[in-house]
Amino acid sequence: MSGRLVIGVDIGGTKVAAGLVSAHGEILNQARVSMVAAGDAATGLAAVTTAIRDVLKNALQPQVSAIGVCCPGPLDPKTGVIINPPNLPCWRQFPLADRIAQTFGIPVAVDNDANAAALAETLWGAASGYRHVFYGTIGTGIGTGIVLDAKIYEGATGAAGEGGHMGIDINGPTCPCGKRGCIEVLASGPAIARRARKKLMDGRDSKLWELALGNLEDVTSETVSQAYRSGDVVAGEVIEETLQALAYWLGNIIDLLDPDIVVLGGGVSGMFRDLLDDIRQRLRGACVNPSAPQIPIVLARYGDDAGVAGAAALVRAETAASPVATLTETK
Numbered sequence: 001m002s003g004r005l006v007i008g009v010d011i012g013g014t015k016v017a018a019g020l021v022s023a024h025g026e027i028l029n030q031a032r033v034s035m036v037a038a039g040d041a042a043t044g045l046a047a048v049t050t051a052i053r054d055v056l057k058n059a060l061q062p063q064v065s066a067i068g069v070c071c072p073g074p075l076d077p078k079t080g081v082i083i084n085p086p087n088l089p090c091w092r093q094f095p096l097a098d099r100i101a102q103t104f105g106i107p108v109a110v111d112n113d114a115n116a117a118a119l120a121e122t123l124w125g126a127a128s129g130y131r132h133v134f135y136g137t138i139g140t141g142i143g144t145g146i147v148l149d150a151k152i153y154e155g156a157t158g159a160a161g162e163g164g165h166m167g168i169d170i171n172g173p174t175c176p177c178g179k180r181g182c183i184e185v186l187a188s189g190p191a192i193a194r195r196a197r198k199k200l201m202d203g204r205d206s207k208l209w210e211l212a213l214g215n216l217e218d219v220t221s222e223t224v225s226q227a228y229r230s231g232d233v234v235a236g237e238v239i240e241e242t243l244q245a246l247a248y249w250l251g252n253i254i255d256l257l258d259p260d261i262v263v264l265g266g267g268v269s270g271m272f273r274d275l276l277d278d279i280r281q282r283l284r285g286a287c288v289n290p291s292a293p294q295i296p297i298v299l300a301r302y303g304d305d306a307g308v309a310g311a312a313a314l315v316r317a318e319t320a321a322s323p324v325a326t327l328t329e330t331k
């Protein structure tokens with residue numbers, strides 16, 4: 001039993017979450033510490049090892065076979081080196097996987113959060129039982145992961161799966177990445193709010209004013225969703241435009257990958273819960289694949305825990321597929 005448990009670690013710019021995860025993807029206990037992203041490399045690493053030790057301390061059966069880590073990119077999943085993430089200035093060309101492995105004496109795998117979450121959904125979540133999976137996480141940005149035959153598609157250099165920066169409008173707004181018309185700058189949470197604010201600034205009357213207490217800055221994707229559900233016309237237009245952008249984007253992806261299933265996760269995806277059929281219907285005009293309207297589009301199993309579960313999936317998949325499954329029985 002002990003060897004079937006792994007630890008998943010989710011590193012962000014402000015916090016580190018770690019969890020003990022079962023062979024079925026259940027998170028048995030979790031610890032959370034602040035990430036020290038602006039200090040030196042050792043201080044950043046100490047935050048990670050503290051979170052891992054906290055999980056082991058609280059575990060009934062503190063024996064794990066491996067540690068998976070998801071971390072903002074760019075990073076190299078093949079070597080476990082963190083290259084230069086903008087929100088983790090403590091680490092530049094930092095061999096994170098090796099350092100954690102040296103500390104705990106068990107195998108460590110590292111990948112970015114969207115790839116990791118895609119794998120967790122495939123192994124244990126909404127895409128369980130499907131071979132070829134496309135996963136998109138919609139939040140403050142849009143991240144994506146491609147899983148083919150139960151393995152993350154990494155590409156030649158480990159940089160594949162950046163579908164949030166697939167452009168669908170060459171004349172569109174500029175994305176933080178520098179390109180124009182990326183789906184991230186058209187359909188992420190901030191993009192939805194921005195579009196609503198623009199309509200309000202154009203003098204439109206809307207329930208959004210009331211929900212945001214007259215403060216334009218307080219218009220968010222949540223208030224747009226709330227106004228939409230109460231029948232607000234302006235919010236309805238924003239949702240309509242967002243669905244159109246998402247369908248056009250997914251149409252491109254389906255034409256390229258022909259996946260068995262599309263899974264949408266992330267903090268903003270919940271507002272599309274009742275609109276997934278709508279997106280699927282719109283695929284007819286957005287893609288040439290005749291089977292596209294039959295491809296399931298579903299919401300993810302994991303919400304806030306997607307990072308921890310995803311990180312655990314990185315090593316769970318390896319141990320499951322590898323003859324050295326019994327690996328290290330660490331103390």
Ligand SMILES: [Zn+2]
Binds near residue numbers: 166175179184
């Ligand atoms: Zn972009």
